[in-house]
Amino acid sequence: MLSFMADQGFWKLTLPEPLTPLPDPYSSELLLSYRPDYLSPVTWRVQGQEIFFRTISSGRSLAGEEMDGSAGPAAGFRLLSAILDAILQAEDQLLDVDLRLLRPDLIFRLGEEKEAGGYQIVCLPFATHGNCGGESPLIPWLASTFNWPDDQAEIMRDFFQNRDWNQLSAYLESRQEKRTLEKSNPLPQRPSIGQSLRSWIRELPALSFLSSGPDEIHEDTGELNPASLPLRIAQLSQGLPGTPEEEEGLRAYILTDDFLVGRELSRTDLTIDSQAVSRRHARICLKDNHFFLEDLGSKNGTVLDGMKLARHRPQLLPDKCRISFAGHAFYFLAD
Structure with missing residues (x-):
């Protein structure tokens, strides 16, 4: 449940029992130390099952602006595309995006000009949406303000509520193209790590290895089938x-079904040069399109989001999490 305490200027988010809001360390660091442009600065405190927070954005909220509904549906499409850009940036940085916080009075415009700049949304360092559900009032508000046809509004509401951001982005783009309008505020197409790597792999057949001089050697690579890739x-x-x-620091892509982490260079995919890390410390497996983390009997343990794993018992990995191998912390991000 989300409510505004007008007399104190705070918002109150109540979690159902027995859930207890525990702040995530790296989300807190991002919100407090980095303060990205797409996020409204926010302060918070926790009391029992309740999270109290206050926004301190310098921008004006959508609810506080005078929206020109006569501009037609296309203006609303452009506005939603800009908000979607902020949502995608937040999720790219492993932040929890709570649908209940995506509302006109908690979305702020950057800059004075309505056709310039981006938008700020509110994120909190607590994982809440997966446990509490909740629906965003943003799409109904946009539909009413910009006179969207009912069928289009329903399609976008379903995409939004199901967090199908890629489908929503494609749908908005198709609506704008159909109206042949100039995209004054387009949504940047940022390929995911998987898209980038698959695109690079598809280009491999066109590559060759060349040597300078009269005796040139051409070695063509074999055709690769992207469908055969994980x-x-x-x-x-x-x-x-x-x-x-x-x-x-260290960074590695997980491109195999069995990815080993440890100290031994010749037998691991990610090598951590530390005596605290075992030779074969842990592994990440891809099975049935899901990633699993298993501690391989290491001496100093493996920790997933603050929870120490039992040895030789695979644990399902969330798409965004933090893993510590004998105190060496890594961020895990799946495409």
Whole structure:
């Protein structure tokens, strides 16, 4: 349940028992230290099952703006595309996007000009949406403000409520193309790690190895079938994804069904140079299109989102999480 305490200027989000809101460390760090442009600055405190928070954005909320509904449905499509861009950036950085917080009075415009800049949404460092559900009032509000046809509004509401952002993005693009309108605020197409790697792999057959000089040697690569590749690709990085620190430290893509982590260079896919890490410390397996983490009997243990794993018992990995191998922390992100 979400409510606004007007007398105190706080929002209150109540979780059903027995859920207890526990802040996620790296989400808290991102919100407090980095403060990306697409996120409204926010302060929070926890009391029992309740999360109290206050937004301190310098922008004006959608609910506080005078919207020109006469601009037609296309103006609403462009607005939703810009908001969707902020949502995708938040999820790319492993933040929890609670649908109940995606509402006109908690979405803020960056910049004074309505056709310039982006939008800020509100995220909290608590995993709430998977447990509490909740529906966003944003799509009904946009549909009413910009006079969307009922059938189109229903399609977008379903995509939005089911978090099918790719389908929603494609649908918005098709609506705008159909009206042959100039895209003044297009949604950047940021390929996922899987899309980038598969695109690179598809280009391999066109590559050849050449040597300079009169005796040139041409070696054509064999044709690769992308359909034979694993359906899912993931990465481990010591730096927080989506921040400059992502490029620092160790980083590895998981492209095999059995990915080994440990200290022994010749037998592992990700080698951690530390005596605290066992030779074959843990492995990440892809099975039935899901990733699993298994501690291989390591001396100093493997921790998943603060929970120490039992040895030799595979644990299903969420698509976004933090893994610690004998104290060496990595961020896991699956495509």
